[in-house]
Amino acid sequence: MTDEQIKQCITCKEVKPLESFPSRPSLPDGREGECNSCRSLRRKTGDGYLKERLRKHYYRSGGKGDLTLEQLREIESQKRCTYCGCVLYDEIRMVDHVYSLGQLWSLNCAINMVACCRSCNSSKRDSHVYDFYQRSDKFTTAQWEEFVYKFARRAMRCEPSKEELEQWSIGFELEAKELKEYLQRA
Structure with missing residues (x-):
């Protein structure tokens, strides 16, 4: 994977594929800063x-x-x-x-x-x-x-x-x- 296809989560600090982040077209890379897993956990807890x-x-x-x-x-x-x-x-x-x-x-x-x-x-x-x-x-x-x-x-x-x-x-x-x-x- 290239650097353009991965991103570090601002919460768990893990580097994950871009598909692991919610879409946000207004941001430069088109993705949120928090991964889906962390976002889901935060919302539930x-x-x-x-x-x-x-x-x-x-x-x-x-x-x-x-x-x-x-x-x-x-x-x-x-x-x-x-x-x-x-x-x-x-x-x-x-x-x-x-x-x-x-x-x-x-x-x-x-x-x-x-x-x-x-x-x-x-x-x-x-x-x-x-x-x-x-x-x-x-x-x-x-x-x-x-x-x-x-x-x-x-x-x-x-x-x-x-x-x-x-x-x-x-x-x-x-x-x-x-x-x-x-x-x-x-």
Whole structure:
């Protein structure tokens, strides 16, 4: 390799091929100073990754919502998928908006966000959470009841009674129905 095809990382100080560095056309050699490995490690261990995620959530929502870095950190620290209950590890951990940002009732706030696995996130997409519950094999009745309990508790900021949980569950079902009807008319 020639000197033009290699570069020293500013973080780990290792000399690596240019392909090991993120592209940055505005720089003289067209590459970042930090290699992909160091950048990935820095983003995962520091707040940089969460800050970037927070920035993207605000961008996607048009600046609506009040999600804080601490709230996002708490959501990301969940150990199990909200929808199927599988153990979450970094490679499959996603944050899902219960009410997708494209839906009428959507907000970019902690109440509306849950941790889930990549599979459930891509299966749910922008559908209503109740519709996803109805069609998913993995989103069991027990998982649904736990989801409703946790959602209601966050929204109400207190322990919901059994009657209130039943009303929340019915409310999700009615919302899904109303959303379908609205979309059919539109």
